[in-house]
Amino acid sequence: xxxxxxxxxxxxxxxxxxxxxxxxxxxxxxxxxxxxxxxxxxxxxxxxxxxxxxxxxxxxxxxxxxxxxxxxxxxxxxxxxxxxxxxxxxxxxxxxxxxxxxxxxxxxxxxxxxxxxxxxxxxxxxxxxxxxxxxxxxxxxx
Amino acid sequence: xxxxxxxxxxxxxxxxxxxxxxxxxxxxxxxxxxxxxxxxxxxxxxxxxxxxxxxxxxxxxxxxxxxxxxxxxxxxxxxxxxxxxxxx
Numbered sequence: 001x002x003x004x005x006x007x008x009x010x011x012x013x014x015x016x017x018x019x020x021x022x023x024x025x026x027x028x029x030x031x032x033x034x035x036x037x038x039x040x041x042x043x044x045x046x047x048x049x050x051x052x053x054x055x056x057x058x059x060x061x062x063x064x065x066x067x068x069x070x071x072x073x074x075x076x077x078x079x080x081x082x083x084x085x086x087x088x089x090x091x092x093x094x095x096x097x098x099x100x101x102x103x104x105x106x107x108x109x110x111x112x113x114x115x116x117x118x119x120x121x122x123x124x125x126x127x128x129x130x131x132x133x134x135x136x137x138x139x140x141x142x
Numbered sequence: 143x144x145x146x147x148x149x150x151x152x153x154x155x156x157x158x159x160x161x162x163x164x165x166x167x168x169x170x171x172x173x174x175x176x177x178x179x180x181x182x183x184x185x186x187x188x189x190x191x192x193x194x195x196x197x198x199x200x201x202x203x204x205x206x207x208x209x210x211x212x213x214x215x216x217x218x219x220x221x222x223x224x225x226x227x228x229x230x
Binding site: 001004005008011012013014015016017018019020021022023024027028029030031033038039040046047050052053054055056057064065066067068069070074075076078079080081082083084085086087088089090091093094095096097098101102111115118138 | 170174177178180181182185186187188189190191192193194195196197198199200201202203204205207211213214216217218219220221222223224225226227228229230
């Protein structure tokens with residue numbers, strides 16, 4: 001997603017909305033979380049959610065603008081976003097693209113295709129850098 | 143229990159076991175099946191938003207933990223790509 005952001009940031013705005021954890025230690029923790037050292041309990045306070053979000057940004061030097069959903073999960077509920085999802089809002093404030101539900105239908109290529117249809121394809125001469133392989137559902141560096 | 147009900151119960155249990163084994167293979171392990179059913183399914187919703195609908199607004203907190211802003215404040219001039227997710 002960071003690559004898509006870098007390719008199209010001159011044409012579109014990007015906003016990461018941080019929602020409730022997908023695989024916290026006190027719920028459904030996966031082996032990959034342990035392997036990648038991404039072990040956090042489901043936040044019980046907004047401060048805890050903020051702290052985890054900041055850890056993520058620090059670890060991956062994540063450049064995309066960030067907003068954190070309140071503990072009442074209002075943004076998550078409004079967009080049926082959990083665990084991960086893409087949307088594109090057009091200039092008139094309407095939903096222009098609605099991504100599939102993660103994890104199986106969470107597809108950055110669809111976002112790229114939408115942006116490419118509007119603003120043209122961005123070609124890369126060098127191969128894309130290898131993903132660091134985080135457990136993060138936000139961590140797709142595509 | 144009549145033979146009919148014994149047979150029906152048996153088939154049901156076999157199907158349940160097959161489903162559990164299939165899900166275990168897909169999810170990774172029996173523990174993951176439990177996690178998926180207990181923690182994931184209740185929170186996964188297809189949602190009703192459609193292309194062309196007004197984008198819902200919501201108040202978000204900035205990374206500094208004190209400033210707030212609304213999603214709609216970021217719309218207008220250019221398309222806005224929303225990336226929902228979490229670290230884990």
